[in-house]
Amino acid sequence: MPYAEEEDTRKVQTAVIGQAESDRPVFLPYDHDDFDRFMRSRTRDDFYCGILLGGCGKRLSPKRYTDKKCHFAHRPPVHCRRTEIGEDSADHLYIGRAVADWLKQQGQRAMQPVYEPKGHQVRDVVDVSYEAGRRLIRVQLARRSKREWEEADTELRVRHSDLDWFFGPDSLLANWQVERQGYALRVQCRSLGAIRTVEIGTQFPDGPVEWTSLSECTLTPEGVVTPSLLRIPSGIVPRHADPAEPTPSTSSLPLTPTSVLITDVALSRATDTRRWFDISVRVNARLSLPARADLPDAHHAYLPVDAALSLDSDGTWLIEAGALQRIQTDTDDRPSDSAESSADTHDPSPEEQSLPTDGDVVTSFRKTLENTARSRNVVTMATLCRRACLHDRELSVEQWRELLLQVEQPRMPGKPVLSSLIKGWDGGPAPFFREVLRGLGWTKGFSDAELLDVWNRERRRVHAAYSRSGQTSPPSLPSGRQPPGRAEGKQADSADAGHRAAFDALFDLAHEARHAGDLDALEQNLILAEKAAREADLSAATHKTLWSLTDWLRDRRADELHGTWERLSALIDKINSVGDDLHPDQLRRALRSAEELAEEVGDDLAAEERRDIARWQRHLERMTERLTLSQIRGHAVAVRVALRQAAREGRTTTWGELALRIGAPLAALNPDDKIAVLVEVDRETPDDRPPLSALVTAHGRDRPHPLYQQVLFNLGRTVPPLEALLMHWRMALRRHSELR
Structure with missing residues (x-):
């Protein structure tokens, strides 16, 4: 079989479960820890490349990795030509x-x-x-x-x-x-x-x-x-x-002091005269249900269905509902008060009494985050605290912010945010990520969706920066070259002396490349110098000096990568804003430049931009499928014959019927091409006769086709206002019936 050895190398992130025709999608998370949770209660035979995903309908196998993204893969032989495979494909x-x-x-x-x-x-x-x-x-x-x-x-x-x-x-x-x-x-x-x-x-x-x-x-x-x-x-x-005044169309109802309990208050916005808060409200009220409705249980929570709130004649709030829907709440699985109180009164252990200092916590956080960056993963808050020996201690948002701001030091323009590797309980940004950004000087106020975009983008930048150089080192820049230990003593072994000499020469070349700004040469010499340092068994101080230079290179690579990404992002923003107005050749050149920048940036960092590029390329393909002038005139000849026949028969028609009659896919044409065809049909129709294009109706035949006004405009005929369009069209049909 020609496909017997073919391997699916695409990273398919979505599938359907149950059967190939199912519309029950699943998304395979990238992280191997999330993969394990995802596979609980599932088997490897549950997943299909769904028909509704544009797939082949065959089974997919979930692949777990620790060094790259987890994904689905087709089982060989592979015959699938599914094009959309990313996390948004379902x-x-x-x-x-x-x-x-x-x-x-x-x-x-x-x-x-x-x-x-x-x-x-x-x-x-x-x-x-x-x-x-x-x-x-x-x-x-x-x-x-x-x-x-x-x-x-x-x-x-x-x-x-x-x-x-x-x-x-x-x-x-x-x-x-x-x-x-x-x-x-x-x-x-x-x-x-x-x-x-x-x-x-x-x-x-x-x-x-x-x-x-x-x-x-x-x-x-x-x-x-x-x-x-x-x-x-x-x-x-x-x-x-009108945020300065209450909406005039709403009516006000009085509130008694004991009728409403307000909790979970958070300021949402403010003006010079008023402030608005997002709140949770508990209301003491009377509930009215139909006689056939089930009685509510006081131990459960419910949502009223088809409900209205009003004030009863005796001043009590009245909720009239059609039914009650039972819901799950956080208190359903909560331990009893006695269990909580007993858990809260235990004596702290010696380990909990000897908590690490902030400096030790910062060092541990930095080490864990850098190791996570090199493995291209994310880390939970619980893992960070456990590795820092914080045990069950809970940190407030302010404490997280202060500790992570120290982790991010020294801070330089363009440096990726290491804290973006921390995920919250819901799998998105950690609850303190916004505060960390503000502490780093990000002054923009982000919505939740925008914050998620920043979190994803910074995480990709961190992964890209650390994948350039796999060395572990503190994020500090060398102030200058420190002599790499030449006077540590004369080596007894001539081989060690040779390795030392090689290291010294390579280290000199690396410094020259740094001063010359040649990052490629610097990277090559550092790789060779690291190998020589290991073979020469140099001191820890020498390795630390080497690591400092490696850190400098990593930061420069990150700045370089970020600069390229910023150019790509600016170009994509420009295409998104004016792409519809560009000539196809202009759009094609812009997309070619964007693709070249995306290649430099890499798939991970440019994932969102690549989706925009693909979307505009599909748009460009649709633009190139437009009819030529000769094709428009050819269709117009056939449509004119069909419309004249319809006029003689005293009936209207639709684009679908015309397509069947002349054997051309008229209904699928671009609206501008449809207008051009009808304009050509009526170009020689005398002004004192009704246009043949009036016979083309919308679905249902009780109104003109939506393009009718535009056709009249392009023919230079009187275009009635929208409210008079239907009467104008009916008069045109009557004229056709009189001229039969």
């Missing part, structure tokens, strides 16, 4: 399942997400309908033009009474939605240890996207309401449209 499945589960929690009947709606490819869009298909949530993940989106919006609203759009992180259409309704809903996934979580963001025209979990959102008759939005009688509006 995000459409995670999002589809999360939206369906959320709708069920909102009291809707469970609906199966549709991952390949008609006319779309896998990973382009996800549709989740509910209320027997009358209402729809469409998740737009692939990039689309404004015209394509408006066309899809029109067609979907014909088939559904209500439509909500979620826009993916790569979609620029959210800006048009903001312009249309004042806000847009975004959706994204991020990795937390061995899972991918789904977040919903609310985008406003004058601020950053405000992210939250789906569980914090509510389904209303008017649409999806996030914590950043407010449902009022006239519809859904931004909650903080």
Whole structure:
């Protein structure tokens, strides 16, 4: 067999479980510790290269590594041509399942997400309908033009009474939605240890996207309401449209001193006149349930479903709910008070009484983090404390900050943040990472999503910097060359003397390369000098001097790498902002430059930029698939004949019917090419006759095609306003029937 010995070398990070057609995705974490937790209660035969992932449907084997990223691999022979294999390659499945589960929690009947709606490819869009298909949530993940989106919006609203759009992180259409309704809903996934979580963001025209979990959102008759939005009688509006004053559409209800208990208070923002806090609230209230509802158990926690809060006639808060949904809380598995009190009153052991000094802790933290960097891994807070002999001592955020700021010294521009190797309990940044950044001089205020990006980027920078040089050393720079121990005594053995002489010569060459700024020559001479030092059995002081020079090289390599990455990041930002306006040749040159910079930076550090490059390359491919002028005219001849026949028969038609009639894929054309074809169809139609393009209708045939106005504009005909468009179109159809 020609493929018998073929090996799959791709790092596939996602799979589905159960069967090849499943939409239950899994994400294989990179770290070997997370791998072990991930594989609990699973076998190596549970994973498939899912059809809905664009895969082959064959089984995948999870691979555990300690020196590189854990990943899935195909079992030979390999015939799969799946293109999307990164950690975000199953995000459409995670999002589809999360939206369906959320709708069920909102009291809707469970609906199966549709991952390949008609006319779309896998990973382009996800549709989740509910209320027997009358209402729809469409998740737009692939990039689309404004015209394509408006066309899809029109067609979907014909088939559904209500439509909500979620826009993916790569979609620029959210800006048009903001312009249309004042806000847009975004959706994204991020990795937390061995899972991918789904977040919903609310985008406003004058601020950053405000992210939250789906569980914090509510389904209303008017649409999806996030914590950043407010449902009022006239519809859904931004909650903080006027932060200096309460929203005028809401009514105020009095609070008695004993009716509400406020806990977990955190300042969220402030103005000159008021301050806003994020809080947890416990309310003393009366609960009203239907007679058929089950009685709640006082030992469990519940969420009210279809609930409303009001003030009863006697001044008591009244919660009217359709049902109660039992939930799991942190207290369910909490030990009893007596167990806690007995655990808190034990006498400290001698080990706990003799805790290390801060200096010892800093030294231990630095050593552990550098070893972690060389193995290209991350480390938990518990591991750091255990290796520093802190036992069960819990450090506050302020203590972590002060200790890690000492670990990061000396601090120089461009130096990667070593503390980014510490992961929190949820698999993301440690809870003190933001404070460490501020202590290092990062003045920008980061959202949670932005902080996660910084954490991932700095971690890749640390890995890249330490992989350049595998030596262990304290992060201090030499102030100058220290004589490497030539006067330690005359060597008795001539071989040792030869090794010493070789070391001295190589060390001199290394210093010359450093002063000349030749990092490649410096690295080569240091490698040879390290070998000579081992063979000559030199003193610890000599090795320390050598390590100092190695540290200097590592920092310079990190600065060099960071500078290249900054150029790459700036170029990608420029492409993302103006790419749609570039000529294909200009875009192609920019992407070629970006690819060259990404090669210099490496796959780990440039992972996000490579995804942008791949996305724009696909966009470029779609641009190059546009019709030529001769092809447009050829289609126009065939379409003109078909439309004249439809006019004689007194009927309208659609793009799909035209495509079948003339044997060309008209429905899949770029909207601009469709406009060009219809303009050519009507170029010779007299102005006193209705345009043939009026016979092309939208799905359902009760309205003109969304491109009709643009065709009229390009033909130089009168373009009616939107409110008069339907009447204008019907008059054109009547004229066609009169001219038969």
